[in-house]
Every structure is written in structure tokens, then in C-alpha cells.
Amino acid sequence: MTETATSHYKRPDVAGYAEVPYAEKERLFSEVKEDMRFSDYLYGCYECGICVAACPSARFYDFSPRRIAQAAAREDVELIYQQMQEDIWECSQCFSCLRCPRGNNPGGIITIMREVAINNGLASAKQAMEGYSRIIYKIMSTGTQVSPDMLQADAFPDWGPETADVSANLDLWRRALPSETMHTTNTGWDVADKTLVELYLIWFHTGALDMIEEIDQGLHAILQEVMEECLEDEGIEL
Amino acid sequence: MTIPVEALMRKKETFDRGEDRRALLDPRAELLKLEEQGEIVVQKIQGDVVTAPTKFGLEKRIQKGHLWHHKSCGQCGHIPGYSTSIFWIMRKLGYDYHDPKDQTSCTAWNYYASATSNSAAQAAVAVRNFAAAAETGYFPLIHCGTSYGHYKEVREELIHHPQLRAEVRDVMSKLGKELVFPEELVHYSEWLYAMRDEIAALQIRDVSAVKVTVHPACHYYKLVEGDAIFDPDVYGGQRTAVVTGLAQRLGADVRDYSTWFDCCGFGFRHILVQRDFTRSFATQRKIEVMKEEADPDVVLTHDTGCVTTLDKSQFAAKAHDRNVGVAVMSEAQFAALAMGAHPYKVCQLHWHSADYRPMLEKMGIDWELAWAEFQEALKKLDSGEKRFLDWDDVDE
Numbered sequence: 001m002t003e004t005a006t007s008h009y010k011r012p013d014v015a016g017y018a019e020v021p022y023a024e025k026e027r028l029f030s031e032v033k034e035d036m037r038f039s040d041y042l043y044g045c046y047e048c049g050i051c052v053a054a055c056p057s058a059r060f061y062d063f064s065p066r067r068i069a070q071a072a073a074r075e076d077v078e079l080i081y082q083q084m085q086e087d088i089w090e091c092s093q094c095f096s097c098l099r100c101p102r103g104n105n106p107g108g109i110i111t112i113m114r115e116v117a118i119n120n121g122l123a124s125a126k127q128a129m130e131g132y133s134r135i136i137y138k139i140m141s142t143g144t145q146v147s148p149d150m151l152q153a154d155a156f157p158d159w160g161p162e163t164a165d166v167s168a169n170l171d172l173w174r175r176a177l178p179s180e181t182m183h184t185t186n187t188g189w190d191v192a193d194k195t196l197v198e199l200y201l202i203w204f205h206t207g208a209l210d211m212i213e214e215i216d217q218g219l220h221a222i223l224q225e226v227m228e229e230c231l232e233d234e235g236i237e238l
Numbered sequence: 239m240t241i242p243v244e245a246l247m248r249k250k251e252t253f254d255r256g257e258d259r260r261a262l263l264d265p266r267a268e269l270l271k272l273e274e275q276g277e278i279v280v281q282k283i284q285g286d287v288v289t290a291p292t293k294f295g296l297e298k299r300i301q302k303g304h305l306w307h308h309k310s311c312g313q314c315g316h317i318p319g320y321s322t323s324i325f326w327i328m329r330k331l332g333y334d335y336h337d338p339k340d341q342t343s344c345t346a347w348n349y350y351a352s353a354t355s356n357s358a359a360q361a362a363v364a365v366r367n368f369a370a371a372a373e374t375g376y377f378p379l380i381h382c383g384t385s386y387g388h389y390k391e392v393r394e395e396l397i398h399h400p401q402l403r404a405e406v407r408d409v410m411s412k413l414g415k416e417l418v419f420p421e422e423l424v425h426y427s428e429w430l431y432a433m434r435d436e437i438a439a440l441q442i443r444d445v446s447a448v449k450v451t452v453h454p455a456c457h458y459y460k461l462v463e464g465d466a467i468f469d470p471d472v473y474g475g476q477r478t479a480v481v482t483g484l485a486q487r488l489g490a491d492v493r494d495y496s497t498w499f500d501c502c503g504f505g506f507r508h509i510l511v512q513r514d515f516t517r518s519f520a521t522q523r524k525i526e527v528m529k530e531e532a533d534p535d536v537v538l539t540h541d542t543g544c545v546t547t548l549d550k551s552q553f554a555a556k557a558h559d560r561n562v563g564v565a566v567m568s569e570a571q572f573a574a575l576a577m578g579a580h581p582y583k584v585c586q587l588h589w590h591s592a593d594y595r596p597m598l599e600k601m602g603i604d605w606e607l608a609w610a611e612f613q614e615a616l617k618k619l620d621s622g623e624k625r626f627l628d629w630d631d632v633d634e
Binding site for chain 2: 092099111114115145148156162177187194206207208211212
């Protein structure tokens with residue numbers, strides 16, 4: 001494969017993302033292949049299309065899990081780069097594609113490709129994170145992904161008038177729950193301080209916090225401040 | 239383009255799987271082997287156990303009581319009656335449990351949405367929760383289908399990758415914990431399925447007039463497919479038996495539809511920031527197909543995202559005169575109602591969007607009276623008589 005053989009891929013001027021040297025594309029794909037899960041997720045392709053038939057995203061987007069598996073099997077770094085800049089964020093991560101008779105896991109390959117896109121600050125990753133930062137902040141700083149106080153009519157206008165009812169009665173309705181851990185409004189349940197400290201240490205020691213820095217420096221700064229304060233309170237020095 | 243043959247040949251050299259999926263290793267036995275080698279600590283099942291068949295014939299053991307509830311952030315946050323119904327059923331059946339504060343989300347919703355994490359972090363989050371459970375002596379029961387599926391994947395990765403075990407052990411040592419994993423990963427819907435006879439024994443409401451369709455949750459049975467309950471007596475063993483097996487045992491009119499294998503359209507990131515896709519898929523591939531083919535009164539499912547997606551997506555579709563309008567809830571809420579639970583104090587149906595009232599009427603429930611009872615109970619909070627309602631209040 002050489003750069004002269006790329007005429008059937010999108011031209012850089014219409015692609016919507018930066019063209020990079022072929023060697024850079026190879027480097028990105030090598031990061032995908034180096035993931036310990038990669039060899040468990042790809043065994044070849046019968047070209048049967050079962051994964052596409054089962055895929056919800058394929059019905060509504062120009063997206064195909066078969067193309068993902070085939071590009072990875074062929075080590076087609078040009079197409080893989082294009083997919084990392086476009087296709088991977090359309091995947092629903094439902095893993096219906098595990099119906100593959102060959103045992104492939106296109107959704108799993110996409111999980112890895114997304115991680116590499118985040119780690120390298122690709123434009124697609126930054127775009128995908130637009131509007132999503134508050135969710136990352138919520139999960140990483142509180143230990144629960146969604147909270148009751150997210151249910152506001154202006155955030156979910158398409159979910160019906162019940163959302164406004166919940167928002168208007170939130171504190172009262174939460175206190176009416178018989179489960180003693182669920183009276184909270186800004187977290188799914190009452191997470192102990194000690195537990196949060198342990199979660200922060202996991203983010204720190206596994207490099208998850210560094211991933212945030214690559215994709216959103218403002219969010220990283222806020223998270224770091226929140227976590228450092230919490231760890232200091234516990235007398236923990238990193 | 240020409241396929242580089244050397245790429246395919248290199249791939250062949252890395253094959254590491256049996257030719258027959260049924261020959262896959264039993265993860266339970268592998269965990270015990272690792273424990274013998276001193277690599278991990280396995281939390282064992284204790285007390286009364288129910289066994290259930292899984293897809294390829296291995297038996298799954300489900301501990302009946304003394305359970306540590308690994309809650310779901312989506313359930314607790316947005317569908318609280320889902321969680322309270324699970325607790326309520328367990329209390330009614332007389333099994334003790336622990337509802338921990340020393341628990342985080344599995345964080346997999348975010349991982350599948352944004353990939354802002356990695357294998358080591360995800361495994362460490364799982365193991366931290368399991369270590370917390372083991373410290374209490376209670377055995378984990380996982381409420382969320384995605385947590386359950388993700389933890390099954392984490393288990394596979396820990397079994398097959400020594401370097402991951404080493405990394406997680408190192409992180410755990412910094413927390414003063416060991417690498418702990420439970421002997422079985424058990425989803426709450428498996429527990430409900432295993433307890434279906436005991437649940438039916440306490441049933442006080444007739445649900446035979448209620449037409450039910452079931453949406454099996456992708457992350458329950460598609461991730462690590464071998465460790466999901468498939469029973470020859472339900473769908474001939476061709477689909478997972480949980481949810482359907484319980485609904486049938488309660489006597490509901492369970493009906494079939496053609497797109498049962500399709501996901502709900504949740505999409506993890508889509509439900510939060512790209513909901514046009516979610517709404518379209520949920521209504522056009524699930525709700526409308528069910529309405530056309532089965533005309534259900536309620537869709538029962540067993541995962542956080544599925545309830546949210548199928549329930550919340552119908553409002554906008556209704557504005558476009560689509561063929562929607564079906565109640566959506568977990569089978570835990572449905573079973574609790576059949577056992578006599580209050581629709582608002584326990585099942586918290588006022589948090590749902592699609593109209594559930596016609597279904598309640600088919601169960602013989604006067605929802606207007608029930609709502610008035612709930613409002614009366616709220617007065618205890620408004621007046622300052624109580625700060626919170628408790629389990630005694632909800633059964634008044």
C-alpha cells in the first residue's frame with residue numbers, strides 16, 4: 001500500500017479533517033493493533049453481512065461494521081484512518097455484531113479505535129465530545145453517570161411533560177423513595193467519600209485522567225482540582 | 239484494492255480460540271485456578287442456591303439471599319422505581335441484602351459512549367466494587383445489564399491477560415485491596431428468573447389480560463453470550479429465558495414480534511447527544527413493529543438504557559402521528575405490581591413517560607386512587623412529620 005493508491009478515499013479538501021502523512025496513519029493503526037484485546041476481536045471475514053443486518057447504526061447512518069472488520073483485517077490504514085475520523089462515533093456499541101459467525105467483534109474493534117482516537121486527540125474525538133463533557137465530569141467526579149437533576153425540560157424537551165414534572169418535584173419525590181441510599185438529587189445514589197477517593201486513585205493510576213487532558217484541557221483542569229482537593233482532605237499525596 | 243495476503247497470514251498466527259464456541263473455557267473454573275495460583279481472590283457463593291442453564295449448557299448458580307446490590311446509575315437516577323421494585327421484591331420474599339454506599343457505577347455507559355477510559359481502569363473499577371462487596375460478606379447482584387455485560391468482558395480479559403491482572407493488582411494494592419472477583423456474575427433478571435416460583439406464590443393480582451412484549455437487552459446476552467440464561471422451556475432455548483420466563487410464570491399474555499433481536503437504539507452517546515437516531519430506531523424498529531404485530535399493553539425489558547430509550551422515545555414520535563403508545567417498564571416493576579406493590583410508592587411509575595395507566599387498569603388497579611394515596615404520603619414529608627418515606631410507609 002502506498003500513498004499513490006489513495007485516490008478512492010475522500011479527498012482532503014472535502015474530508016472535513018486534517019490529512020496526515022501515511023506514516024502517521026500507520027502509527028495510529030499500530031496503536032489499535034497493540035491493544036491486548038485486538039487479537040480476540042478479529043479473525044477474518046466471510047463477507048456474509050450478518051453484522052450489517054444486525055446493526056442498528058447501519059440502518060440510519062452511512063456505517064457498516066463489515067467495513068470496520070474488513071479494513072482491520074486488510075490492514076488498510078488509509079480506510080482505517082478515515083473510519084477513525086468519521087465512522088466510529090456512529091456505532092451504538094450494542095454488540096449485535098457479535099452475531100458474526102466468524103467470531104469477530106466489530107463493535108469491540110471500534111471501542112479500541114475510539115480509545116486511540118481519544119488518546120491522540122483526533123478531530124473526530126474532539127467533535128464527538130462536544131456537549132458530552134458534563135457527562136464525563138459527572139461520572140469521573142461523582143462515581144455515577146447520570147443524576148436525577150439532569151432531568152430538566154430544556155435538556156430533554158423530546159421526553160414529554162413528565163420530565164418537567166420530575167424536575168419541579170425533584171427533592172420531594174427523591175425523599176419519597178423508600179431506599180435509603182437514593183434520596184440524592186445530584187448523584188444516582190449516595191456514594192461514600194472513601195469510595196470516591198478510591199475511584200480518583202484508579203483514574204489517576206491507570207492513565208484515564210491523562211486521556212481527558214488530551215481531549216479537553218478545561219475539563220481536565222476542573223477534574224484535577226476536584227480530585228486533588230478530595231485526596232488532600234484524605235491526606236493522600238500523589 | 240489488493241488485500242495484503244501477509245496481513246491475513248499474520249493474523250492466522252495469533253488465533254487463540256476453540257473451533258467450537260461451546261468449547262470455550264468455563265470462566266468460573268478459570269477464576270478458581272487463578273485463585274489456586276495465588277493471583278486473585280474469589281468470593282464464593284454461599285447459602286441456598288438455584289441453578290439455571292446457560293446458552294451452551296453450563297449451569298449457572300444463583301445465590302438466593304444475602305446479596306450486595308450493585309445498583310445502576312441510570313436506574314437510580316432516572317427510573318428509581320426500577321431499583322426500589324427489586325429491593326421490594328427481595329424484602330417480600332424474605333431475603334436479606336445490603337444496599338451499599340461503598341459502590342460506584344461500573345462507568346461502562348461512559349466508556350461505551352466516549353471511550354475516555356481504558357481496560358485497566360475499567361477492570362479496576364469492577365474489582366474495587368467486588369472487593370467492597372467481599373468486605374461485607376454479601377454476594378454481588380448486578381442491577382444494570384450494561385454493568386453485567388461489561389463485567390463479563392472484564393472477567394474474560396482478566397482471565398486471558400496476565401499483564402492486565404498485574405496492572406489491576408498494582409492499582410488495588412494502592413487502595414489497600416486485593417484483586418477480588420465473584421465466583422459468578424449474576425444479573426438481577428437472572429435472580430428474578432430463578433425466584434419466579436417464589437414470586438408467583440406471592441402473586442395477588444391477575445395479569446392474564448395484560449398483553450406483553452419482551453425486549454431482551456443486548457448487553458445481557460450478546461456480550462459473552464455463553465454466560466446468559468437460555469432455558470429449553472422458553473422459546474425452545476433459542477433466546478434468553480429471563481424476563482419472558484418470569485412473565486409467563488406470572489400468567490401474562492406474552493406475545494412475539496419479529497424485531498426482537500434488534501437493540502433499542504440507546505447507543506450510549508446517542509441517547510445523550512444524538513437522540514434523533516435513538517428516537518428513530520426505538521420507534522420505527524421496536525415500538526411500531528410491536529404495535530403492528532403484537533399490540534402489547536406493556537413492553538418489559540431488563541436493562542437501564544432499554545427502559546429509558548423505549549419509554550422516552552415515544553413522546554416525540556406521537557407528535558408525528560406514529561403508531562406508538564405502549565407502556566414500558568422493567569420486569570421487576572411488573573412482577574412487583576403482580577405481587578401487590580403500590581404503582582407510585584414502590585414502582586414510581588410517575589417517572590415514566592409512555593402511558594402506563596391502561597395497563598394498570600387491566601391489572602385491576604385504580605390508578606387515580608393510588609395517585610391520591612401517594613399524594614397523601616407526600617404530606618408526611620411536606621408537613622415535616624418525616625424527612626423520608628421508608629419501607630413501612632410504602633406498604634401502608
